[in-house]
Amino acid sequence: MKKVALLATALAMVTTGSAFAADMAVKAKKAPPVVAFDPWDVAFGAAIMSDYVFRGVTQSNHKPSVAAYFEPRYNVTKDLQLYVGVSAESISFPNRAAAEVDIYGGIRPTFGAFAFDIGVWGYLYPGGSCADGTSLTGGIPGGGVCPVDTNTIFIANGNVLKKDVSFFEVYGKFNYTVNDNWAFGVTEYYTPSFLNSGAWGNYTSVTAKWTAPSTIFGASGVGMYASGEFGRQWFGTTDAFYGTSPLAAGPGYVGPFFPNGIHYADYNTWNIGVGFTYKVFTLDLRYSDTNLSKANCNAFTSDFTARFSSSYSSINPSGVGSNWCGATGIAKLSFDLTAMSNLK
Template sequence: MKKMVLVAAVLAMSGSAFAADMPLKAVKAPPPAPFDPWDIAFGSAVMSDYIFRGVTQSNHNPSVAAYFEPRYNVTKDLQLYIGTSVESISFANRAAAEVDVYGGIRPTFGAFAFDFGVWGYLYPGGNCADNFLTGGFPGGNVCPVSTSTIFLANGNVMKKDVSFVEVYGKANYTINDNWQFGVNEYYSPNFLNSGAWGDYASITGKYTAPSTTFGTSGVGMYVSAEVGRQWLGTSDAFYGVVSALGNFARGIPYASYDTWNIGIGFTYKVFTLDLRYSDSDLSKGNCNAFTSAFNASGTTNVTSINPAGAGSNWCGAAGIVKLSADLTAMTNLK
């Protein structure tokens, strides 16, 4: 009798063991979600002023922009991309648009995100204009000295084509959900097709407020800032000047300058409202020599590279209000 009880107990235990095993054998891990490496980022913006490294590109007037960027994610930590963007501008050669074409690679290592690439700035629609012969700016298509020259009433000249290319590298470090910092480096062997090399370096910082700052409204907030320096070389002879202050017939040594901006932004779904202050330490005279501003005026802003003394406010303090929408196909179009 005792033997039968013992056998029954063993069988019961065996049955329990098998019963415990059954669910483990029957439940299969769900297959991994399919990985779609392709994505597209796109968006548009309207802004009260288009500021590029402390210098207005739109004569301190409103500007609109749009971009389109296909992306290929080799892995979750490595992305390849190409893109194009368009911004409305107001240049001295009367180019009305900036068309950017760019591409690069974005590797990520933990909290570090990098971005390396090439950026082409194209300015189609540049004109030749001779204010003196035609009696009024922008004048006709008459260029007595060079078919790539524009002559302005204030004495400035600008090439018809100021397109150029830069190579760049960026690094961003995310400390936590609230803080991140970055460094940027851009180099061009022929900045604005002026003959002068250009090198821009900056550091950035951004604080993102907790998602609960505005309760459950879905509104986010951030504060960000950038401090940078634009180094510039010597132009070609096209922009050369000769005066009692110096003989720069072979080209003018552009003044390098510091620039900075700080702003606060508010986000809601795909929209961002950014309010920003931008400035630089470039003087009005050296700003005029650098930008060839069509509305530069006066005779008191004399520098060695700006002997006529016309001054431009294109490099001074500016406030910018920008409303943008940014989307990705994988996130917003599913």
């Protein structure tokens, strides 16, 4: 009798175990399908700003400007990206160039918290005319500075600017992300001829950014950051197109003069601001300034709105001063789509 009971118990255990095993097989989660790595990505966006400021100097005569960009990307791996891009900004230059069109490309390697960006950036300014502030006998604009076979724009304050001020820079950027809130960076740009002036240019800056915790505005989806930059721009000597002579000297200025070209004044620039983000939109409010004097700013920018103000320097004998390099506030509203998934 005991043997029969033991046999029945064993059969029950085997049956129960088998049923449990079968049940486990039914309830087990299936492995998720392997997602193929898509190396292609794209970023694009647009912005409207109250002033287009580049390294502390307005490019839009302190007037509003619009911008847009398109940037295809190829991710070799998750830590190595190749990219090319094109962007355009509305400007207000003395030579009446139609716009600024930028063409650029480079490579972005990442090593953990360290991110690098190395590339070439071309600044194109199509549609310009040679600008001159002197006149030939009979009051014909062109005073020998601009070639005689071009349409010359007369600038009443005496400033001059070449027809084509396009140039390119090679650059390198380094960024270190400390944590979810803090990031610091260094940038370096070099060109053999800034604004096609013949003067080499070198720009170096340090940057910092603090990103607020995502809970700062609760569940609203609004984010916030604060950021700043301090930079130094160095220059070489221009070609003779921008040389100075006694013929352009203001009252009382006796020299020196540099007929073969001027050494643009090196300067510091800085900006600081806060930004608010919501989905793909960003509102950035920023203060920007430089330590360039009005005289050296005029020599550098050829500002067509500059007025005589006894603003003299060795490279600005005319006494005309410009406010294009002074303190300014900038409000910028932009949207950015930075993943291929946004297009699907």
